[in-house]
Amino acid sequence: MEFHTTFRPVTVQPEQIEARSFQIIDEEIGEHSFTAEQYPIVQRVIHASADFELGKSLLFHPDAVRAGIDAIRSGKLVVVDVQMVQAGVNQARLAKFGSSVRVYISDEDVIAEAKRLNTTRAIVAMRKAVKEAEGGIFAIGNAPTALLELIRLIKEGKARPGLIIGLPVGFVSAAESKEELAKLDVPFITNRGRKGGSTVTVAALNALSLLAERV
Amino acid sequence: MEFHTTFRPVTVQPEQIEARSFQIIDEEIGEHSFTAEQYPIVQRVIHASADFELGKSLLFHPDAVRAGIDAIRSGKLVVVDVQMVQAGVNQARLAKFGSSVRVYISDEDVIAEAKRLNTTRAIVAMRKAVKEAEGGIFAIGNAPTALLELIRLIKEGKARPGLIIGLPVGFVSAAESKEELAKLDVPFITNRGRKGGSTVTVAALNALSLLAERV
Numbered sequence: 001m002e003f004h005t006t007f008r009p010v011t012v013q014p015e016q017i018e019a020r021s022f023q024i025i026d027e028e029i030g031e032h033s034f035t036a037e038q039y040p041i042v043q044r045v046i047h048a049s050a051d052f053e054l055g056k057s058l059l060f061h062p063d064a065v066r067a068g069i070d071a072i073r074s075g076k077l078v079v080v081d082v083q084m085v086q087a088g089v090n091q092a093r094l095a096k097f098g099s100s101v102r103v104y105i106s107d108e109d110v111i112a113e114a115k116r117l118n119t120t121r122a123i124v125a126m127r128k129a130v131k132e133a134e135g136g137i138f139a140i141g142n143a144p145t146a147l148l149e150l151i152r153l154i155k156e157g158k159a160r161p162g163l164i165i166g167l168p169v170g171f172v173s174a175a176e177s178k179e180e181l182a183k184l185d186v187p188f189i190t191n192r193g194r195k196g197g198s199t200v201t202v203a204a205l206n207a208l209s210l211l212a213e214r215v
Numbered sequence: 216m217e218f219h220t221t222f223r224p225v226t227v228q229p230e231q232i233e234a235r236s237f238q239i240i241d242e243e244i245g246e247h248s249f250t251a252e253q254y255p256i257v258q259r260v261i262h263a264s265a266d267f268e269l270g271k272s273l274l275f276h277p278d279a280v281r282a283g284i285d286a287i288r289s290g291k292l293v294v295v296d297v298q299m300v301q302a303g304v305n306q307a308r309l310a311k312f313g314s315s316v317r318v319y320i321s322d323e324d325v326i327a328e329a330k331r332l333n334t335t336r337a338i339v340a341m342r343k344a345v346k347e348a349e350g351g352i353f354a355i356g357n358a359p360t361a362l363l364e365l366i367r368l369i370k371e372g373k374a375r376p377g378l379i380i381g382l383p384v385g386f387v388s389a390a391e392s393k394e395e396l397a398k399l400d401v402p403f404i405t406n407r408g409r410k411g412g413s414t415v416t417v418a419a420l421n422a423l424s425l426l427a428e429r430v
Contacts, residue, residue: 012336021386049265050384050409087302088413120229168263171236171412194265198303199384199412 007180021047022046025055032056037065042191048203049195057191059182064163065211067187068137071162072212075099076203079134081122081146084122085139088202093209099169130159135209139165141201144173153182164188165204167196223401228243236262240270247271251279256404256422262420266408272406274397279378280426281354282402286377288428292313292351294344296337296361296420303417308424319343337361345374352423354380356416359388379403382411382418 015190025046034042038060046055061067061089072078072106075098080086086103094100096199104110104125114121122143130153138161147166155160168174171194189204240261253275261270276282287293290313295301301318309315315334319340329336337358339407344353345368353376355362362381368374381396383389386409393405405417 017385017387024386031386047386048384049412050386050389082303084299084303084413084417088297088299169263170232171239171262172232174265197264197414198299199414202299 006081018047025052028052029055032164034058034060040211041065041204043204044207044210045200048199049196053164054191054200057193057195059178059188059190059192061184061186061188062163064187064189065213068163068165068189068208069212070198071135072097072099072209074135075103076162077133079133079136079138080201080205081105081125081140081193082142082198084198085141085205088198090206090209093206093213097209097212102129102130103131120145126150127151130161133164136161137161137163137165137202137205137206139167139169141165141196141198142169144168144170144177147177147181148173151177151184154184154186161186163208164190165201166190167201167204169195169197223427229276233262239391240267240309241265242297243428244270246340249273249275252426255426256280257420259425260415263358263414269406269410269415272408272410274393274400274403274405274407276399277405279402279404282378283404284427286350286352287312287314287424290351292317292348292379294319294348294351294353295416295420296320296340296355296357296404297357299413300356300416300420301423303421305424308421308428312424312427314424317344317348335360338364341365349350349375350376350377352376352380352420354382354420356380356382356411356413357384359383359385359392362392362396366392369399369401373374376401379405380416381405382416382419384410384412398427 025043042055042058046052074125080101080103086101089101091101092164105121110121110124110128114124121144125151126146137152147168166178175194181188181190237302257270257273261267288346293316293320295316298318301316304316306316320336324337325339325343329339337360341361343365353365362383381393390409396405
């Protein structure tokens with residue numbers, strides 16, 4: 001008997017594709033030490049990147065997942081560093097809890113202040129964010145400078161995020177900024193190394209709001 | 216004499232970070248067979264993902280870069296599959312050439328038609344796009360079904376894109392859809408394997424509009 005294994009019908013229903021994808025991830029991930037609470041976030045990061053190395057590089061503060069769920073359920077703001085992350089986040093699901101997404105980097109006052117101080121908009125946006133979004137989720141997928149500024153503000157007692165998702169990508173300062181974050185005793189989700197970015201930051205946020213709905 | 220190599224000042228100016236990042240990429244990429252015309256796109260994809268494997272998995276139709284530059288310079292539309300790609304693309308740079316970005320997936324008529332046909336919005340969005348954006352750039356970073364539908368429409372003579380950027384990510388149909396694209400004799404930029412996504416699709420589009428400006 002012969003099997004024609006090259007015949008693969010295209011699955012068109014998004015729910016089926018997602019379920020099958022998660023099954024493949026479970027089969028291929030191999031050994032790891034994530035908790036049952038952390039795993040759905042790892043799984044969704046791998047789903048969004050098709051990158052097991054990236055998924056397995058994630059680091060969680062022990063309180064991170066619970067803190068993220070609590071922040072969403074109590075309707076705290078979700079601050080993101082760039083529009084691209086905002087565009088990817090499931091805002092309807094956050095809205096069910098009274099939560100919403102804020103991005104400050106293109107605000108007129110942020111642009112003006114960055115010019116005045118000769119610094120980056122990412123840094124000034126963080127200074128504005130910590131004033132407006134106490135207890136919220138701060139998700140940074142791009143600018144290491146934004147993450148470093150947030151860390152500085154926390155150390156100075158000027159910021160109290162509910163959760164920090166720090167996943168900037170890149171060759172300069174990204175890995176270093178995440179190492180600094182991982183030293184703090186505040187709820188964080190981050191990863192080791194250069195990889196990260198908007199797509200995986202969105203994946204982590206969407207995984208959290210799904211958990212807020214389900215758990 | 217002793218060097219304190221652990222002292223690393225943070226570079227805050229985005230232009231400096233970008234220049235240094237590109238330098239690191241040049242140093243670390245190793246052997247490859249991309250042309251001088253293709254390399255800036257590879258470089259920017261690696262910059263956005265910090266993933267050399269992903270960058271080196273890119274495949275270019277011989278006419279791809281030239282076709283993409285021509286499409287932008289002649290003000291053709293850039294069709295993208297999801298809002299997240301639209302949010303990341305440098306729209307101001309495209310606007311200089313009279314080009315702009317379209318995303319159809321959330322259009323009311325697309326949603327209604329997808330329900331009526333019991334198919335995905337991604338597929339119906341492509342059917343609408345090929346009618347409105349002849350000769351444009353079609354950039355797909357997420358849904359393999361959208362890319363497969365576009366391929367089908369091309370084969371049936373119903374679509375004539377100027378360039379296809381096909382970089383869907385995922386475990387189900389993504390790699391297969393890109394293999395199908397790479398068989399066509401139309402200008403394409405794609406890659407081998409499961410990796411891809413919004414971030415690298417944006418990187419490829421922004422690299423192209425930079426080339427349109429510079430070359």
